[in-house]
Amino acid sequence: MVESYTHPYIPNSKPEIKKAMMEEIGIENIDELYKDVPKRFMLKRRLNLPSPMSEYEVKRHVESLLAKNKTSQDMSVFLGCGCWPHYVPAVVENIIQRSELLTSYTPYQAEISQGMLQLLFEYQSMMCELTGMGVANSSLYDWASALGEATRMAIRFTSRREVLVPRIIHPERYATLKTYIKPVGICVRKVNYERATGQLNLEDLEAKVSDKTAAVYIENPSYFGFIETKGEEVAKIAHDHGALLVVGVDPVSLGILKPPGDYGADIVIGEGQSLGNPMNFGGPLLGVFACREDVTMIRQLPGRIIGMTTTQDGSNKGFCMVLQTREQHIRRQKATSNICTNESLCAAASAVYLALLGPSGLKELGEAIMLKSYYAMKRLSEIEGIRAPIFQSSHFQEFTVNFANRRVCDVHEGLLKRNFHGGKNVSKELPELGETALYCVTEVHSKADIDALADALKEILLGSER
Amino acid sequence: MIAFKQARWNEPVVFELGHHGRKGYIVPKVEDSIKREVGDVQALLPEKICRQSLPKLPELSEVEVVRHFTRLSQMNYSVDLGLYPLGSCTMKYNPKINDVLTSLSSLTQLHPYQDEKTVQGVLEILYTLSRWLAEITGTYEVSLQPAAGAHGEFLGTLMMQAYHKFNGNLYSRTELIVPDSAHGTNPASATMAGFNVVIVPSNKTGCIDIDALKTAVSNRTAGLMLTNPNTLGIFEEEIEEIAKIIHDAGGLLYYDGANLNAILGKVRPGDMGFDIVHINIHKTFGTPHGGGGPGAGPIGVSEELEKFLPVPRIVFDGESYNLDYNRLHSVGKIRGFYGNVAVLLRAYAYILSLGAEGLKEAAEVSVLNANYLVRKINEIGAYELPYDAKKPRKHECIFSTKPLRKEKGIRAIDVSKRLLDYGIHAPTTYFPLIVEEALMIEPTESFEKEELDRFVDAMRKIAKEAKTNPELILKAPQNTAVTRLDEVKASHPRTMTLSWKMYKKKQAKNESG
DSSP: OOOOOOBTTBGGGSHHHHHHHHHHHTOSSGGGGGTTSOGGGBOOSOOSSOOOOOHHHHHHHHHHHHTTSOOTTTSEEOOOTTSOOOOOOHHHHHHHTOHHHHTOOOOOSGGGOHHHHHHHHHHHHHHHHHHTOSEEOSOBSOHHHHHHHHHHHHHHHHTOOEEEEESSOOHHHHHHHHHHHGGGTOEEEEEOBOTTTOOBOHHHHHHHOOTTEEEEEEESSOTTSBOOOOHHHHHHHHHHTTOEEEEEEOGGGGGTBOOGGGGTOSEEEEEGGGTTOOOGGGOSOOEEEEEOSOHHHHTTOOSOEEEEEEBTTSSSEEEEEEOGGGSHHHHGGGSSOOOOSOOHHHHHHHHHHHHHHHHHHHHHHHHHHHHHHHHHHHHHHTSTTEESOSSSSOBOSEEEEEESSSOHHHHHHHHHHTTEEOOEEOTTTSGGGOSEEEEEOOTTOOHHHHHHHHHHHHHHHHSSOO | OOOOOOOOOOOOOGGGSBOTTOOSOOOOOOOHHHHHHHOOHHHHSOGGGBOSSOOOOOBOOHHHHHHHHHHHHHTOOOTTTSOOOBTTTOOOOOOHHHHHHHTOHHHHTOOTTSOGGGGHHHHHHHHHHHHHHHHHHTOSEEEOOOSSHHHHHHHHHHHHHHHHHHTTOTTTOOEEEEETTSOTHHHHHHHHTTOEEEEEOBOTTSSBOHHHHHHHOSTTEEEEEEOSSOTTSOOOTTHHHHHHHHHHTTOEEEEOGGGGGGGTTTBOTTTTTOSEEEOOHHHHTOOOOTTTOOOOOOEEEOGGGGGGSOSOEEEEOSSOEEEEOOOTTOOOOSSSSSOOHHHHHHHHHHHHHHHHHHHHHHHHHHHHHHHHHHHHHHHHSSSBOOSOTTSOOOSOEEEEOHHHHHHHOOOHHHHHHHHHHTTOOOOEESOSTTSTTEEEEOOOTTSOHHHHHHHHHHHHHHHHHHHHOHHHHHTOOOSSSSOOBOHHHHHOTTTOBOSHHHHHHHHHHHHHO
């Protein structure tokens, strides 16, 4: 009798099939196939894991665990910070759940994988339109790692060893950047901001930029939600010193904001989660990566790029992965990056999302977000003891909320009790701003949600809760 | 034999479709009272930063969007359609229940910065999964953060760096050793972390050359990155000796988990002496690869390396699950937030479905299937099996198409393209680099004997065609959405077209020129 555990996912686990196959190979026992594994390393016990469950049991079990979570359907959540609540249209989910796309691998065999290849080419093309760049890759992991890759690319491109970033930067992006460039001995310096507006302080930038600077990085909208208006000036300063300008974006803003390519960006990165991908507790995300149409620069791009070509007989158009000599499977230790598996399906979701919205839909969405977030700032500012936003600049989607005489953590607990989740506590990140939280309002928040938040905050601030 | 014909829609690029003014989506309404109170959006934006003209996106109705992308999907082969024997990619079945679970709003609608009190369910799942992965790999602690295998490798090499730095040897431990049969990501990750890569050759049995390894190690050695079973599908029998050489030299042993499927429940990397292990969730734990990603690449480490893992760590105090950022020696962050959670949830459900018994069965059957293919393809007599035929392979095997080249000028890529005509995805082609004209075949446990026989049949037919009608192979594929593509033209600086914008520009130039 052949030892076997017959399971629906393993067709040949049926004992008699196994036996027949073993006879073909000329073995009597599966362990003969492991005879070259040193005996002392063979596991002599059962793995300490649960016993197999039926599908129904798995479903009940996972559902019951997930039910312990409180989601934005159970309470009003006003969190953003690089992972935003947006509505994902049913069409997007429907397309990316098609198993032809979902269960395919990286399109190594182009002729039989045209669907995914064309979809990714369309995604790249849409990213070029949004960012004003000539070329985009087919995805990196997320915004934070894209920042790491962008600075490494700038370092290769300029052969310089310093990077300038704004002081107002997402701390996780900054931490990731440091992890990506520390091993190669690159120095990061922070550029100060204008106290009143939050905008990058150009004098400080001038003082810090030099012929050692590989890249100047800005975010637009910034981590604190204000819109950086001095892109052109920053680009000029960077370029005058031979440095590249890298701009980080939330692409959902690019229906109304000027594409970074129009103000001199050389590389544009960002977080594409906002375009048709759910939050999923922070992953998977979608690292956007685009650059100018410049052959030397393109050769330094990290990640996969899909190109349009023709069949060898010239009869048809087609798509395939291109410039693979940059990549690890060909170039090995000389590759531009080690990335292999990326976030293709999230990129595909973004392409479907943008095809649905079209140019005017993306503009309307941007406007809706502006209107609603401005309304929220207005309502919150009316409350005594609250200033929203701190900075006198235009804002998109996210904004700082400063509490004059309450701690953010206390306000947060008060809100939770009332079934709201306030913004992220950023008081420790920039202590000079005092007790401050970062709030996010998108198209999914209704006027009623915002009014209710304002009422709750009023109650908390006026009440005795501390 | 199935007669395969892939859909051939000749579908235009999305930018060529649609009509001005059509829309595929209605943006949620902004209440009139908000509009009244806030006023004109344009007035809120400084003109300097306003977008002057709309982005050139297509304008389609919802119906057209659905049709366009559904047609594209029909021109894409997938594991749900049949054998996908890409070596080292472990294209196994992706259970449907897991897609249902990841669509639950109790996951999709969770924000990563929510108060820990409100996300206990997902934290419990992640914590438990990390404990299971530690048990499976024989490691002490697991971080779920890396987004992919290569990302896990990058983190692993950073861990090595942190370890040597902690021991005061950062500037002397500059070399990472990698076998010549390694995945390309190994040397690339080592370089990203600032190490010099030292390549050691394989010996006649396809395993790492012990003498060469002894020569390669020195007080500069930071560690060795090794895949076991290796990319030839052969188990590194001398693993104990290898581990001793590296550890005696003061280095660390890194396990590339791309081939972990072969040994689930049979032998554990940690027990073999590996200090750092990455796991390709999208390979070993049956999560769909989505045409290239997302995946997940957790790493497991030994007890003495635990303190270097990235923040936050998910910790459990017996009552609740929390995120711990207070880790003095941590390498920091390698990405935003905590990992590819939707992918990790699928792995959690996968392990529950299979249990300890099922995982071991999966490993054994994947190895049985691979060895069955070794036997059956070898019987054809047209393909060469490099390295000792008597040695069992593990989850994958390599055949060389060299004999066909000698006779008819047929190369591995031609055999691969012809396989597509039979409705079977090609094996990994031209890898590992140490085998000429390599086809790297990994059937996984997910395919029934009949499907494996169909593959063997196709390989046999191709061998026969090589003799009787080699043009069929050289002109393949013919049954796919497009015939063989001009990949040289695609990458040539003069002709490369990487976006629709570039295409339009080239077109305009051609017309005027």
